[in-house]
Amino acid sequence: MLSQETRDIVKSTAPVLAEHGTTITKVFYQNLFNAHPELLNIFNHANQAQGRQQAALANAIYAAAVHIDNLENILPSVVQIANKHVSLGIKPEHYPIVGEFLLKAIKEVLGDAATAEILTAWEEAYGVIAEAFIGVEANMYKEAREQENGWNFFKPFTVVLKKQESDIITSFYLKPADGSNVPEFKPGQYISLRVLIPGEEYTMIRQYSLSQATRPDEFRISVKREADNDPNGVVSVFLHKQIHEGDTVEVSAPAGEFLLDVTQTTPLAFISAGVGITPMMSMLETVATRTPDRPTVFLHAARNEALAAFRDDVEKHAANMNNAKYKMFYSSEANGIITREVLETYVDTTGDAYVCGPVSFMEAMIRELRTLGMTEGQIHYEFFGPAMQLDNK
Template identity: 40%
Template sequence: MNSEQKQLIKATIPILQSSGAILTDYFYKRMFEHNPELKSVFNMGNQANGKQKHALAGAVLAYASHIDNPSVLIDILKGIGNKHVSLNIQAQDYAIVGKHLIASIQEVLGDVATPELVEAWTTAYNELAKIMIDIEAGFYLKNTQTTGAWNGWRSFVIKDIVNESEEIKSFYLYPSDGKEIVSYTAGQYISVQFFVEQLGLLQPRQYSLSTAFNPEYYRISVKRENAISEQPEGMVSNTLHQLNVGDTVNVSAPAGNFYLQDDKAPIVLISGGVGITPLLSMLETNEKNTKNKTVWVHGCRNNAVHAFKDSVATIEKESDWLETYIFNENPDENTEHKIIKGRVDLKKCKEAILLENARYYLCGPAPFIKAHYETLIEFDVDKANIFYEEFGPQSVSLN
């Protein structure tokens, strides 16, 4: 890409800032109209609620803003690449996306989309696609070289289902072929794909692995998303909650760049709601291995929706390296667990979490992550020691 083309890309930044979501909304509608088979690749729930179009708009804006040096986005791109591999996205799929993205720029921007601008964005997209294809090729290659790993989808059977709270169920997934499964690093996820009758489509979702690695099975713990106000119930999570022992689902190999660092540093695990799942895997892995000093901070609405409370309490009781702080918005007076009333407030456990060279792991919805990330920065925690995972399309970019 030459300097003139980069200037043209940067000149579109104000348009992307003001109307990026309009462009991406149009793009998705156009692509699904011409390539409806892609509906089984994309999360159609996030299409309906608008999260995906805003996430893509933010990504396009970030790329335009860093067009002089896109390498600064490499960590974000690796995160996207992990998700693409878990969905079995292939190099040829980028051509389809590029075709509809460039056509959308022309059709939405009209006369503003001069031939020179269209050529600049075509070149920019092709360069980004090349970066992504190369990143993902590395992940695919690693899967072919790792014992127990695979590319694409593999059938797994549900052999056990456990109620962890009023909203969360754990599913124990065993490979249907009985062959070996690949290990993972605590904090990573798998994609799970199954048919959703209400949509008439196969739908994939990413779910964090919620326990330390066991060579026999993968465990995911899924919250049933109920209807709230104008927000409809989650069709995919409710469909999964209706599956039975003996049913099969398609599963991708573990992926993700949010994981427990392999060192002796203290660990601070901060979660909200179902964000507990990857952090529980980290906690259990630490218990099995290094037993680093750990502070567990978790928040949820009440005792009834508090998953894994007994498991964490047992670990704390049997260890001298774990300290817990549990926040409930509406605590149950009869609970056996020590509870702090209200939402998670790191100021109430500041002394406990400010450990020398500690690694901080945040997981939950975007507002939760942003709020507690900012609090940690106020506490003078080094950004390099803060790691986070946002469930759903990535909209948080803090480091």
């Protein structure tokens, strides 16, 4: 339990963190990896290079400072981040290392302004926050381990089928290399793949949404191939070009909080763009097989028909439902954008909307859905990568 004095000191640093947070986290990561290069086996190098991880951590630290009196206010963020941590294999022993280098970075960036009093208060606050994460993650690890066919950390899987879905998206069907089954997963969850790419010093981990409804013996992920020279594309290019049927990859247990509530029968709208369609496929198939009477709309945007994946699958699932509408939008064609008018025509605002795609697309869709009267609790969305601040006002 933090003293009132400690909470007051931490809260007083919020304006400074708002101004210098990203600088602090850049210094933190640089010093952390210099001292502990083995942690590069866990962290996404591309997110580091682009500054997304630094910005996400800065936002998290600032939120902790603002809400230090009521840390339960940031519990949804804690759970979301904890899911990512579990899918990466973060362990309790990593937290003291992070705390040490975070405090050193605060001191290095703020200099004399980071008094002993401030550093002590943040050390105490970090201890409480780290303890919360460790506790949440311990429960997640326990649940993942003890569920039927469950495990912790990474397990070898064999690529049993590799199927091209569009000019840039390929599906990989994965089965446990030991011949066992897989745990049941919730529609919208993701798994992590860990690979060691020839010529690279460290392993790389990426999260991919499960793109079909749960099966007893396999996972399916559907991966967009990024450009060869895109830092974000190192793993996707490797999977597309060098991973073949019969090859083995390491896989984590399913995780994630972007979930379809399968107990409801209220209207649904799935709104996606690009590879953001992948979690929607798991959700749509689940609705089609479990609650086919549920009113459902599926709207998807792509640059053109050649880049749009799963059109035939969407048609098949919709045909098995009693109240489903779907439409594909191609920006290369006239009227090829999902506008407010489109949403007004298709979306029943008494239900729930699930949004996934590029950040700018999500911002636009969420903003328009709110304009149409949908509340924050009705709109669900998923980031690919570290959580960012959405501008949807």
